[in-house]
Amino acid sequence: MLRVKARPFFLGSGAGQRWACFHEAQSAAPHALVLYLHPLAEEMNKARRMAALQSRALAEAGCAVLQLDLHGCGDSAGDFADASWRGWTGDALAGARWLRGQHPGAPLWLWGLRTGGLLAAAAAREIDEPCNLLLWQPPPSGELALRQFLRLRLAAALGEGSSAELMKALRRQLAEGQAVEVAGYGLSPALADGLQQATLAPPPRAARLAWLETGAQAAPEAALAPAALELLSRWRQAGWQVQARRVPGPAFWQTAEVETAPALLQATLDVFSREGVSA
Numbered sequence: 001m002l003r004v005k006a007r008p009f010f011l012g013s014g015a016g017q018r019w020a021c022f023h024e025a026q027s028a029a030p031h032a033l034v035l036y037l038h039p040l041a042e043e044m045n046k047a048r049r050m051a052a053l054q055s056r057a058l059a060e061a062g063c064a065v066l067q068l069d070l071h072g073c074g075d076s077a078g079d080f081a082d083a084s085w086r087g088w089t090g091d092a093l094a095g096a097r098w099l100r101g102q103h104p105g106a107p108l109w110l111w112g113l114r115t116g117g118l119l120a121a122a123a124a125r126e127i128d129e130p131c132n133l134l135l136w137q138p139p140p141s142g143e144l145a146l147r148q149f150l151r152l153r154l155a156a157a158l159g160e161g162s163s164a165e166l167m168k169a170l171r172r173q174l175a176e177g178q179a180v181e182v183a184g185y186g187l188s189p190a191l192a193d194g195l196q197q198a199t200l201a202p203p204p205r206a207a208r209l210a211w212l213e214t215g216a217q218a219a220p221e222a223a224l225a226p227a228a229l230e231l232l233s234r235w236r237q238a239g240w241q242v243q244a245r246r247v248p249g250p251a252f253w254q255t256a257e258v259e260t261a262p263a264l265l266q267a268t269l270d271v272f273s274r275e276g277v278s279a
Contacts, residue, residue, distance in 0.1 A: 006021055006023050006024075006056070006059075007021065007022045007024070008020070008022075011095065011098055015077050015078060017077040018068055018070070018076045018077070018091055018094070019068075019069040019074055019075035019076045020068050020069070020095065020098075021055075021066070021067040022064070022065070022066050023055045023058070023059035023064070023066075023067075024059060024064060025059055025062050025064040026061075026062060029106070030062060030106045031062050031063065031106060031107075031272075032062075032063040032064070032106055032108075032272055033064050033099040033108045033109065034063050034064070034065045034099075034109045034111050034134070035066050035068065035096055035099055035109070035111065036051055036054075036066065036067045036111050036112075036113075036116075037070075037092055037112040037119045037120050037123075038051065038067075038068075038069070038070065038073065038113060039114035039116050040114065040115040040149060040195075041149065041182070041185045042184075043113075043114055043115075043253040044074065046252060046255065046258065047113055047253045049252075049258050049260060050113075050252050050253075050261065053265060054264075054265055054268055055067055057265055057268075058269070058272060061269055061273065062272075063272055064099065064102060064103055064106070066098065068095045070088045070091045071083045071084075071091055079186070080185050081185075081186030081187075081188055083188060083190075084188065084190035084191050085122075085190065085193070085194020085195055085197075085198065086190070086194055087190075089119065089122050089123055089126070092110070092119055092120070092122075092123035093123055093126060096108060096110065096123065096131075107132060107207075108127070108129065108131050108132065109132040109133070109134055110123060110124055110131055110133050110134070111133075111135075112133070112134070112136070112138065113136040113137065113253060114136070114137055114138065114139060114145070114253055115139065115195065117133075117135035117136065117138030117139075117200070118138065118139065118142050118195070118198040118199070118200065120135065121133065121135075121199070121201070122198060124205075125203040125204065127203075127205075129205065130205045130206065131203065131205065131207055132207045132209070132210075133207070133208070133209050134268065135200075135209070135210070135211050136264070136268075137212075137214065137251075137253070138200060138211070140200060140225075140227040140228065140231060141198070142194075142195040142196055142197060142198030142199065143197075145198075146196045149182055149187070150167060150170050150171075151167075152183045153166075153170060153180065153181070153182040153183070154166050174187070174189045174192045175189070177189050180192075200231050201234070202234060202238040204238075206238055206241075207240065207241070208240065208241045208242075209240050209241070209242045209244075210243050210244070210268075210271040211228070211232065211242070211243070211244035211245075212244070212245065212246075212247065212264060212268065212271075213228075213244075213246040213247070214246065214247055214250065214252075214261050214263075214264055215246045215247075215248065215249070216248065217248055218245070218247050218263070219245065220246075221243075221245055223246065224244060224246060228244070232244055243271070245267070247261070247263040247264050247266075248263050249262070249263050
């Protein structure tokens with residue numbers, strides 16, 4: 001079995017220092033460059049093992065993979081409370097530039113889990129080349145993702161009033177420029193506002209989109225939620241090559257114990273082993 005060379009390092013310096021880990025492709029030349037963008041807050045920690053397993057598997061399959069901790073997350077500089085959506089988009093662009101600098105000829109993929117998928121779509125709109133996207137369990141909108149995150153605060157505040165009133169109070173606090181604490185994370189207005197406005201609209205330079213979800217049972221694209229099907233239809237209309245399906249596996253980004261989804265790992269490898277991966 002090949003031993004993947006994983007090289008941790010810091011991208012940038014000072015306040016712009018971002019922790020990264022580069023997994024070298026186990027081939028003479030990589031047939032794809034893959035940048036991993038993690039999900040929000042505690043979901044990032046829950047998904048660490050899956051991200052590492054998939055990164056190593058992709059490297060063994062001939063892809064060069066860069067894992068990146070965004071501003072205020074993991075081992076990167078800054079506090080989560082100081083993070084902004086615009087700043088995170090800049091981090092993604094910096095990671096993509098670094099990867100492109102290593103291997104100028106290989107096609108670029110942005111791989112995002114949950115809100116990382118929204119960030120991948122945002123970054124792809126600013127990259128001046130066709131950029132393929134691999135999305136794991138993406139929320140249909142940033143507004144929904146923000147609402148789900150704020151609900152963690154509501155669950156912790158059970159008994160302090162109605163959920164509707166508490167949600168209004170949190171929204172009002174953010175609108176007034178004040179950060180709110182959610183599950184131990186300080187959510188800044190700049191991050192909340194950017195996330196709320198984030199969408200999964202297709203970037204103008206059409207390429208390939210691989211959309212993978214987990215669930216109790218495997219299912220073809222036709223069995224996905226109506227909101228997902230509507231989005232996928234829009235991407236196809238914009239000229240994107242789309243493949244989507246659900247594979248069996250847990251919601252590992254939110255389970256109490258750290259879990260893995262082997263079927264998702266294999267489904268992702270299938271995406272990169274198909275003919276035309278370099279298109």
